Amino acid sequence: METATTLELMDRPKPARASPRVAIVLFNLGGPDRIESVRPFLYNLFSDRAIIRAPAPIRQVLAWLITRKRLAPATENYEILGGKSPLLELTEEQGRALEAALAPEMTAKCFIAMRYWHPMSDEAARAVKAWGPDEVILLPLYPQFSTTTTGSSLDAWREAAARAGLVAPTRVVCCYHSDPAFVGATAAIARRAYDDARAALDPAVPLRVLFSAHGLPESIVKAGDPYQWQVEQTVAAVAAAMDVPELDHVVCYQSRVTPQVWIGPSTEDELRRAGADKVAVLVVPIAFVSEHSETLVELDVEYREEAEQFGVPGYFRAPAQNSDAGFVASLAALVRRARGSDRSLCSFRGARTCPKVHGDCPHATRGFVTAKATV
Numbered sequence: 001m002e003t004a005t006t007l008e009l010m011d012r013p014k015p016a017r018a019s020p021r022v023a024i025v026l027f028n029l030g031g032p033d034r035i036e037s038v039r040p041f042l043y044n045l046f047s048d049r050a051i052i053r054a055p056a057p058i059r060q061v062l063a064w065l066i067t068r069k070r071l072a073p074a075t076e077n078y079e080i081l082g083g084k085s086p087l088l089e090l091t092e093e094q095g096r097a098l099e100a101a102l103a104p105e106m107t108a109k110c111f112i113a114m115r116y117w118h119p120m121s122d123e124a125a126r127a128v129k130a131w132g133p134d135e136v137i138l139l140p141l142y143p144q145f146s147t148t149t150t151g152s153s154l155d156a157w158r159e160a161a162a163r164a165g166l167v168a169p170t171r172v173v174c175c176y177h178s179d180p181a182f183v184g185a186t187a188a189i190a191r192r193a194y195d196d197a198r199a200a201l202d203p204a205v206p207l208r209v210l211f212s213a214h215g216l217p218e219s220i221v222k223a224g225d226p227y228q229w230q231v232e233q234t235v236a237a238v239a240a241a242m243d244v245p246e247l248d249h250v251v252c253y254q255s256r257v258t259p260q261v262w263i264g265p266s267t268e269d270e271l272r273r274a275g276a277d278k279v280a281v282l283v284v285p286i287a288f289v290s291e292h293s294e295t296l297v298e299l300d301v302e303y304r305e306e307a308e309q310f311g312v313p314g315y316f317r318a319p320a321q322n323s324d325a326g327f328v329a330s331l332a333a334l335v336r337r338a339r340g341s342d343r344s345l346c347s348f349r350g351a352r353t354c355p356k357v358h359g360d361c362p363h364a365t366r367g368f369v370t371a372k373a374t375v
Contacts, residue, residue, distance in 0.1 A: 018107075019104060019105060019106050019107045020106050020107065020134045020135065021106075021107045021109070021131070021132065021133045021134045021135075022102070022106045022107065022108045022109075022133060022134065022135055022136075022137060022335070022339070023108075023109055023111055023128045023131060023133035023135070023136045023137070023168070024095075024098065024099075024108055024109070024110045024111070024136075024137045024139055024335060025110075025111050025112075025113050025124055025128065025136060025137070025138045025139065025157065026091055026094065026095055026098075026110055026111070026112050026113065026139055026140075026141055027113055027115070027138065027139070027140040027141060027142065027149075027150060027153040027154075027157075028087060028091050028112065028113075028114055028115070028140075028141045028142075028290070029087065029114065029115055029116060029149070029292075030085075030087065030088070030114025030115055030116045030117035030118070030120070031078075031084070031085020031086075031087040031088065031114075031117060031292055031293065032078055032084055032085055032117055033084050033085070033088065033117065033118065034083060034084055035075060035078060035079065035083050035084075037084075037117060038071065038074050038075050038078055039067060039071055040117075041116055041117045042066070042067040042070055042071060042074060043063055043064065043067045044115075044116040044117065045115075045116045046062065046063035046066045046067055047059060047060055047063035048115075048116070048148075048152055050147055050148045050151060050152035050155070051148055051152070052066075052258075053219075053220070066257065066258065070257060074293075077293045077297040077298075078293065080296075080297050080301065081293060081296060081297065085117075085292055085293060086290075086291060086292065086296070087114075087290055087291075087292045088112070088114070088119075090290040090291060090292075090322055090323075091112050091114075091141065091290060092112065093322070093323045094110075094141070094289075094290070094322070094323050094328065094331075095110030095111075095112065096110070097323045097325075097328040098110055098328055098331050098332060098335070101328050101329060101331075101332040102332050102335060102336075106339075108335070109131060109133075111124045111127055111128050111131075112124060113125075113153065113156070113157060113160075115149075115152060115153050115156060120156070120160075121153070121156040121157050121159070121160035121161075122160045122163065122164070124157075124160070125157070125160040125161045125163070125164035125166050126164045128161075128164075128166055128168075129164050129165065129166040133168055134168070134169075135168055135169045135170070135171070135339070136166075136168045136169070136170040136171070137170075137171050137172075137173065137335050137338050137339065138154065138157060138170065138171070138172045138173065139173050139331065139334065139335065139338075140153060140173065140174075140175075141289050141290065142175075142287070142289075143175065143176050143177050143179075143182060143230075143234060143287065143289065144175055144177045144213075144226075144227050144230035144231050144234060144287055145174050145175040145177075145226055145227065145230060145354075145361070145362060146216065146220075146225055146226075146227035147220065147225050147227075147360050148216065148220065148225070148227075149227075150174060150175070150362075151360070151362065154172065154362070170344060171338045171339065171341060171343070171344055171345075171346060172338075172344060172345045172346065172362075173334050173335075173338050173346055173347075173348070174345055174346065174347055174362045174363070175230060175347050175348065175353065176330070176334055176347070176348040177230040177231070177233050177234045177237075177348075177353070178230075178233045178234060178237045178348070178353070179330060179333075179334065179348035181326070181329060181330035181333050182327070182330040182334075182348070183234070183237040183238055183241050184241055184326065184330075185321065185324060185326030185327040185329070185330050186234075186238050186241075186286075186321065186327070187237075187238045187239075187241035187242045187243075188326055189318055189319060189321065189324060189326075190209070190238060190242055190282075190284045190318050191242045191243070191244070192318075193282055193284070193316060193317070193318035193319070194207070194209065194242065194244060194282055194318075196316070197280065197282045197314065197316035200314070200316070201280055201313075201314050205278075205279070205280050205313050205314060206248065206277075206278075206279040206280065207248070207279065207280045207281070207282060207314070208248040208249065208250065208274055208277075208279045208280070208281050208282070209239070209242075209247060209248065209249040209250075209281070209282045209283075209284055210249075210250060210252050210267060210270050210271075210274075210281050210282070210283045210284065211231075211234075211235045211238070211239075211249060211250070211251050211252070211284050211286040212252050212253070212254050212267045212283050212284065212285055212286065212299065213231045213251070213252075213253055213254070213285075213286050213287035213288075214253065214254060214255045214287050214288070214294065215253035215254060215255055215256050215262045215263055215264075215266070216228065216253075216262065216263055217258060217260040217261065217262055217263075218260070218261045218262060218263050219260060219261075221263055223359075223360065224357075224358050224359030224360035224361075225358070225360045226354040226358035226360060226361045228263050229354065229355070229358060230353075230354070231251060231286060231287055232251055234286055234287075235249070235251045235286055238284075238286070248279070250265070250270055251265075251286075252264070252265050252266060252267040252269070252270040253265070253266055253267065254266065254267040254268075254294065254298060254299070254303075255294055255298060267283070267303060268303070268306060271303060271306050271307050271310050271312060272306075272310050274307070274310070274312045275307070275310030275311040275312045276310075276311075278311070278313055279312075279313070280312065280313050280314030280315070280316070281307065281312055281314070281315055281316065282316045282317070282318060283299055283303065283315075283316070283317045283318070284317075284318040285299065285317075285318070285320050288320050289320055289321040289322075289327065290320050290321070290322055291319070291320045291322060295317075295320055299317055300317060303315075304317075334348060337350075345362060345363060347363070351363070352364070
């Protein structure tokens with residue numbers, strides 16, 4: 001048997017390097033998978049120290065009291081949805097679409113880490129470790145950062161990854177509130193809904209866009225949470241990209257669940273004002289990227305009924321992004337950008353985007369190191 005010479009070995013084509021195995025962890029709120037799950041889901045939500053900022057014994061009591069008060073209306077909402085939240089299935093669809101958008105440049109696999117119902121961070125971290133990625137990207141399905149959403153999910157993930165013994169280079173995408181691709185995709189959806197609403201209305205009836213986001217207690221924002229500022233940045237960018245001359249629009253907030261003072265104006269108050277002004281409304285969910293109870297029930301059922309009571313001459317609602325191709329492409333671009341960064345904590349621009357007054361910006365509270373570190 002002949003032995004190849006050194007030169008012959010050097011001339012042989014080298015095998016193609018396998019594409020990197022990239023685990024993408026999608027953070028989302030979660031939702032009950034059956035009616036019996038509504039109570040524990042609500043308790044998990046309200047016992048989170050990022051939501052109810054009180055010492056543990058008091059927080060648990062408050063969580064129990066709020067859960068008890070919210071259980072009946074929440075159960076009714078999920079019964080309207082067929083007994084469960086659609087959020088998991090929609091997030092799974094987004095994950096599959098994102099994997100396809102990143103192939104074949106990388107072997108990407110999406111894992112879902114819900115915050116308050118299964119699959120939660122511990123399940124996701126164990127699954128990521130079993131898959132054996134070369135690197136991990138933590139990608140929140142919250143465009144705007146809040147300590148109550150992305151911040152809480154990051155804390156839960158760090159603890160879960162440590163318990164699972166997961167060690168891999170990890171990068172975090174903290175926010176993408178004004179990312180041009182995200183803004184463009186969102187504006188395209190809103191513009192289509194606007195044109196459809198305008199076509200359905202009498203030309204004499206004005207149309208106002210209500211960009212509705214989930215609210216927060218005012219105390220959390222005053223303590224430095226950048227969420228409200230980031231929502232306002234999103235709305236300004238999306239409204240401009242819709243390219244409607246002299247667009248009548250406003251930012252408003254929904255889903256108040258505690259007796260504290262919440263940021264405003266509320267979506268209900270804006271519906272009341274629209275009724276007084278005799279203008280139709282198009283509601284655009286601006287901080288939700290998937291349909292769930294707060295869009296399918298709160299916006300489509302409860303606020304529609306209120307709009308009729310207030311005399312609003314037309315009520316329309318733009319869909320959430322779900323697996324819209326433009327939105328998925330924007331997520332894929334964020335993943336690519338994060339992978340190319342030397343930071344472990346990345347905004348859509350790389351560095352911090354929040355003004356310094358927002359002391360709870362993750363770049364101020366969590367810092368960043370090189371991407372060789374784990375999160």
